[in-house]
Structure formats: structure tokens, C-alpha cells
Amino acid sequence: MGPQPLPQVAALPPYVPGKPPTPRPGLRTYKISSNENPYPPLPGVLETAQAAAAEMNRYPDMGCSELYGELSSRLGVAEDELAAGAGSVALIFHLLAAFSGPGDEVVHAWRSFEAYPIAVAAAGATGIEVPLAPGARHDLEAMAAAITERTKVVLLCTPNNPTGAALSHAEVAAFVERVPSDVLLVVDEAYREFVRMDDPVDGLALRRAHDNVVLLRTFSKAYGLAGLRVGYAVAHPVVAAAVRAIAIPFGVSTIAQAAAIASLQAEDMLLERVEGIVAERERLVQGAAAAGWTIPDPQGNFVWLEPADLPGFLAAGEEEGLSLRPFADEGIRVTVAESEATNRLLALLERIPPPA
Template sequence: MSVPSPQPRSVVEQIPVYVPGRPPTPRPGLTTYKLSSNENPFPPLPGVIEAAHAAVDLANRYPDMGNTRLYEGLAARLGVPADHLAAGTGSVALIYHLLQAFCDPGDEVVHAWRSFEAYPIAIASVGAVSVPVPLDEQWRHDLDAMAAAITDRTRIVLLCTPNNPTGPALTQTELDAFLDRVPSHIVVVVDEAYLEFVRLDDAVDGVATYRGRSNVVLFRTFSKAYGLAAFRVGYAVAPAPIAAALRAVSLPFGVSTVAQAAALASLDAHDELMRRVDHLVAERDRVTAALRDQGWSIPDAQGNFVWFGVGERTASFAAACEDAGIVVRPYGTDGARVSIGEPEGNDRLIEVAGSFGL
């Protein structure tokens, strides 16, 4: 006779597995490059390591659960009230928090696809229903189709701009027209993880958009442009009731003392931040131009990565890159995303792409 064992909720078995970008395998005599995780190749900004080291001295104490100084710094930088902010362990944590706060089992969440891989994972974790809307032929959000996908069960719409992993960003005109079509009781997330890299006419002004709408939430992170991926600090900017709901469901003491100190010090190094971002944008544009000269149809790249829509040849392309000492991020049979890294690694990508064949 079998003995019953504990069983997780039925939705747990339906949660897709998150596939992280993996590091390269060491190759004797060959410098390898990890271009699979959209990491910043620069070290932390000036003052960050010193602030983090000082914070380690307080490791015997709990973090400030209210993130008081970090909220003060962000409020001053963005010109928003501190009670319109909510922090989490990376912006991905805030996705989970929002779903916990606003979705009951069976509620629907509309999002583009392919987009950020964590969206369907987080949606499944709360028993909500993922409503993926295919990207258009330019690998952009199809906002008309997304608006048409909204039903009376929709609670949240997720917009990723620039879109990870494909690269294009929304314009303010597009966003405003879409928001006008969304009922005001539905939360619309403008996920701006790659905000600092956008160089686009009519670029989205997230803060102005949230100020003018009672249902718009911005998600931002210190992992990408700021180069604090290992510290896990993200934040939301939202109307006070939504921000309060996010804070209510967040893990107590989630953002560590060291992470708070590092993020705050990063805010103080804004000029150096933008110099580094400008360098990465110039590298992105150089790589994109070189690939297009080879005949590649690279979508508009507004993040710190480029997209190869190679379809059924995705695995072969990733293998060719790995043979050359660079690791990229394949996505099934859709394509591969390649981060902009060190110039030498970027040059290696151009070489591989040129010999791979269209």
C-alpha cells in the first residue's frame, strides 16, 4: 500500500522552467565571452564597491525593510513621491509581486510573445492565465492585437520596451494610443529594464506617462545599465495605491543592506553611468551596422543586445558562436539574442555571423 506524499499545487507543475544565459566553457588559448545574459561588461560605477564594502560591516543587522534612503534617492532623481516607489530583488521580483497583488486564479495577463521569459513563468506561479500575443513581422509589439486580446478577465497587461529579447522599443505616440484603449481598472506595466539604452525619436517618457494615468506602473532595474546584476535591485514607480500593494506582498527585508548601498551609490555616479551607456550604444550601433552590411535583417536594437531571427537554424547558430568562444542565448526555434559586450567579443560575433551564411 502506497503512502500519500505531500503534493504541490497543481499550477506548480505547469510553471515553465526559466533558462538563464550560461557562461562559456573555458577554452585553452582562446579568450571566451559571455554574451548570453545582457550583462554590463563594465565593473560597478565609481564609489559603489566602497559603499558595498562599508555596508558589509552591518551584516549582523537586518536591512532597512523600508528601503528609506534608496527611496529618497530615487524620489529625488525621478521627481516622484517616495510612497510611489516599491523595491524588489530585481525588477523580475516586482512582476511576481504585482501578480500576487492583482491576480486571482483564472485571471488573464496579456503580454507580447516572444518577450521576457519570466512573464509566463510568473503568471503560471499564481494560477493566472497567460495570454501571449505574437510579435509583428518587425519583432515589435502588435499593440492592436494586444488591445483586441483584452477580455473581462484581463487584470494586467505587460509591455516590455525595449522588448527583450528582440530589441525594438515602443514610441510615446504608440503607447498613448494603446493606453487610451485599455480600461482603467486594468494595470498596464511598462517594463523599462533597458531604458537607458534607448535612442529613439518619440521615445517613451515613462515617468510622464505614469503621472497621467492611474493604472500605469513602471518597472526598472539596476542590473543592466548600472551593472549591479549580482546585487538584485529593481524598483517600480506607480500610483500610491498600486505601489502600496506591491510593498504589502513583497518579501520582508528582501533587498539587502549591501544592495541598497550599492544602488544608492550608483545614483550618485550618473555622469559616469551615461558615459558608459553611450559607449555601449555606440558598440551596439557598430555591431548592428556591420551585421546589416553582411545582409542580416537585424531588428531595431534599442537595448544592449541584438536579435538574430534565425528560426530553425537557432541551435546551429548558437553552436557556431560557441565554437568561436562566444556564448549567446538561443530561444527554441525563434532566434538568438546576443548581448553587446567587450569590443573583442563583439568583433568575434561579427566574424561568426559573416561566415555562418544567411
Template sequence: MSTPPQPRAAVAAIPAYVAGRPPVARDGRRVYKLSSNENPYPPLPGVVEAAERAARQMNRYPDMGNTALYAALAGRLGVDAGQLAAGTGSVAVLYHLLQAFCEPGDQVVHAWRSFEAYPIAITASGAEGVRVPLLADGRHDLDAMADAITERTRVVLVCTPNNPTGPSVTGTELRAFAERVPAHVLLVVDEAYREFVRADDPADPVALLAEHAHVAVMRTFAKAYGLAGFRVGYLVAHPEVAAAVRACSLPFGVSSVAQAAAAAALEAEPELLARVDALVAERDRVRGALLAQGWEVPDAQGNFVWLPLGADALGFTAAAEEAGISVRPFAGDGVRVSIGEPEANDLLLGVAERWKERSTP
């Protein structure tokens, strides 16, 4: 058999994305998925109805301009619709952005450990990732990230709250960092979990856009809005930046059903954010209990907590699975546990307590 055509050399270097595993059924017991930072609440009836209405027109292409969704977002955010670019999740938006702004050999600076998709998207674009270690408490080392910027840097990524460790960047920190990032470098603030932030001095990168044309913001409907299965994310940026991202976007990428569900979710925001409040309360309860057990848990500002288990990450994951919950291990670093139903969270606390008792001399 002849040799097939070979892909770009960068493709062989793309790391595989590891998704959160579903739980394994165990003896008829209910099991819980706490591995993917999903919203455990079912979709609201109004959102389901909007999606069903849109599905009746599945023989037609979706609105490529995302007109209704952009209008709803522009009104909610106080920006012009020309400052928006949507995609099939904020990950897709990131791919389009890197395609628009990075040449092969350009550099993208980001914290590590941070969102697992960053190295994948960067490598796929042909760019080079520059990983800057987190501080000991799981926070971004913004000073070190600023120092890592070179003449080859085209994009800097800031994930706040940071996935998987949990801490968020403050407004004061982000403003100072934006002033250190050169104007020709795009500063992308990934706010996938922004609705869960309850920290003092929260960052508002959309407000920074009025002063810094090189700031861009990525957000998603997957987490707080509970639309993970529909894949809707968006960018807010200077009109020229947003236009470049839209130019690289897949035509008709966001489906009619996803657009309708996202617009309906914005209309139902008060009820959805009440659910977010309940998840935040559960998050704080879980973290407080873990701290009381003797765990070192970074500040949690997303819908998850981080256990810095190091080499024990896979062992803890197996113990959690035996108890009926799936969690997300990062081998050699730690375990991220999503906040789910109270009974699922209680199972996690039981596993954590037994693990701590077993490992304490």
C-alpha cells in the same frame, strides 16, 4: 514510502527559466559571455566602496523601508516615495505585483516572444497568460494586445525595449495604448533597458502616471547600472498600487549591500551613463555590420541584438561557442546576443559572417 503532499496544480505547469550559459574555456583562449545582457564594465570604485561599507554591518537586518534608496529615486524621478516599491530585481517586483492583483483564473496579456520570465511569473500566480504575437519586425502589436483584453484581464505587460527582439515602443504609441487599456486593468511597462534607448519619440511612462492611474513602470539596476549580481529593481506607480505591491513583498528582501550600491550608482549616474553611451555606439556598430552582411536585424534599442534564425538557432549557438562566445538561443525562433567588449563583438561578427557565407546559395 508514502506520497508527499502535492503542490498546487499550477506549479506543474510553470515553465523553467533558462539562464544565459557561461562560455566554455577553449585552449587557453579568452572567452566571452554574451548570453545574459550584462554590463561588461566592472563596477565603479565609489559603488564598490559603498557596498563594502554596508557589508561591515551584515550582522544587522537591512532597512525594510529602503528609505535612502527611495529618497534618492524619488528625487531623481520627481515622484513621491510612496509611489515606489523595490524588490530583488524587477522580476521579483513582477511576482509581487501579480500576487497583489491577480486571482486564479485572471488573465495577463503580454507580447510573445518577450521576456522569458513573464509566463513563469504569471503561471506561478495562478493567472492565465494571453500571448499576443509580435509583428514581423519584432515590435509589439499594441492594437492586437488591446483587442485581447477581456473582462478577465487584470494586467497587461509591455516590455520596451522588447527582450529579446530589441525594438522599443514610442511615446505616441504608449500614450494611445494607455487610453485603450481599461482603467481597471493595470498597464505595466517593463523598462529594464530604458537607458539604452536612442529612438525618436521615446516613451516616458512615468510622465503618464499623472494622467493614468492604471499605469505602472518597472525598472532595474541590473543593466545600465551594472548591478546584476545585487538584484535591485523597483516599481513606480500610483500610491495605492505601489502600496499593494509592497504589501506582498518579501520582508527585508533587498539587502543592505544592494541598497547602498544602488544609491551610490545613482550618485555616479553621469559616469555610468557615459559607459551606456559607449555600449550604444558598439550596439549600433554591431547591428550595422550585421546588416551589411545581409542579416535581417530588428531595430536594436537595448544592449543586445536579435538574429531571427528560426530552426538554425541552436546551430548558430554552437558555432558561436566554438569561437569563444556564449549567446542566448531561443529554439525555433532566434538568437539574442548581448553587446560586450569590442573584441567579443568582433568575434560575433566573424561567426555571423561565416554563417551567412555558408548558408547563402
């Protein structure tokens, strides 16, 4: 027998990406399985990325100095409170590797972001999965009760991927007070730009008030840079330094850094696009309700469906040229995308009876 991976590596659950739609002759297909932004790059961003590509023979700026400078001025945080990574998912792996290990526990809701159990297992820690409460929301009372002396990290995903429900600021602020100061509380805000609920989480206020709070943000969703892989953490300088220390050197490419800065500078136009996606989400929610479907209050760029016949619903979606994202036998996540994709999904919801 040859070399064998560590047991926790061999047991890692697979990450399942959204698959592209099956080609349909004469029918335009839509990939609404990966929570991607349906719009092309913002004006000027592609040109900036192309210019940056001319220096691909050089290593990236490992210190992400220009990106940190732009984020620092916009967020009102010190540059030493920032850590960049290849998407916020890379930062999850970095944080858990830096702050947890064998014998330690990481508390998170389930179902939640699919990468959490993978990152926990990769760090050698033990995941404590807390079932969602009614409405597919985090059960903060149960999560607080799950914290023990072995807990090193607690993960909150708000809005929650894949169910879409978000936590309020009051809820999270009260929860933070119940988390020991030596336990890292990670607030994953990958979809924060799409939140339109009352009392949305003010992550920066939580971070300023608590040294153990870490914010995770990404340029993959609202900013439309999923293919370039860039995200960032806002944390206490000691925490941010640990993330930077453990990260793969030169992990954020020159092109990704340049495109992220250009996207931040085009933020007004970006927010107009986000409003368009939010409006399309509301049209989808209202149409689903009219067809008799009940779905969790969506605050991301996706909605969560629980059809009675999940395989049948997926097959019907394929016939309509829609690639959807199933999660085991629990439900289906659908990305809010082009208007025609919404039209076809609504036709599907009107034709297929909602669960009893």
C-alpha cells in the same frame, strides 16, 4: 504519494539563464548570453558596498528609506509611489500576485520576457500571449483586442526582451487610452537607458497621467548591479502599497540599497559607459547589415538573430569562445559586450550566410 505542489506550480515553465562559455585553452571566452553590463562597478560603488557589508549582521532597512529618498528627488515622484524589490523581476511576481489570480487573465506579447509566463502561472492567472508583429515588435492593436472583462493586468516590455524592438511614446500613449482604468498596465523599462530612437517612451509622463500605469526599472542592466538584485516600481500610491505589502520582508539587502544609491550618485559616469555600449551596438548592427543580416531595430544592450541553422550557429559561436542565448527554435539573443566579443560575432556573421 507525498505532498504535491499545486497544479500551476508543477506546470511552471523553467526560467533558462544564460550559460557561461565553455573554456577554450588559449582563447579568452565571452559570456554574451545574459544581458549583463561588461564593465566593473563604477568608482566608489564597490567601496560603498564593502562598507555596507560590515553590517551584514543587521537586517536591511525594510522601508528602503534612503533609496526611496534618492529616487524621489531624482524622478520627481512621492516616496509612497515607490516600491523596491530584488530586481524588477521580483516586482513582476509581486504585482501579479497582488492584482491577479485564478479566473483572471494577464495579456502580454510573445515572445517577450521569459519570466512573464512563470509569474502569471505562479499567481494562478491565465496568460494571454499575443504574437509579435513584423519587426519583432509588440502588436498593440492585437493586444488591445485581447483585453476582456477577465483581464486584470497588461504587460508591455519596451525595449522588448529578447527581440530588442521598442515602442514609441505616441504608440504607448494611444494604447493606454484603450486599456480600462481598472486594468493595470505595466510598462517594463529594464533597458530604458539604452534607447536612442525617436519619440522614446516617457514612462513618468504616462504614470502621472494614468493611475493604472506602473513603471518597472532595474539596476541590473545599465547600472551594472545584476549580482545584487535591486529594482523598483513607480506606481499610484495604492498600487505601490500593495506591492510593498506582498513583498518578502527585507528582500532588498543593505548592500544592494547602498550600491544602488552610490550608482545613482555616479550617474554621469554611468551614462558615459552606456554611450559606449550603444556605440558598440551600432557597430554590431552596421557590421551585421554589411554581411547581409536583417535584425530588428535594437534599443536594448542586445540584438536578436534568426539564423537558418540555430544549433549550428550556437556551435560556431562556442568555437569562437562566445556563449549565446537561444530561445527555443526561434532565435538567438546576443548581448553587446566587449569590443573583441563584437569582433568575433561579426566574423561569425560574415562567415555564416544569413537566412534566405
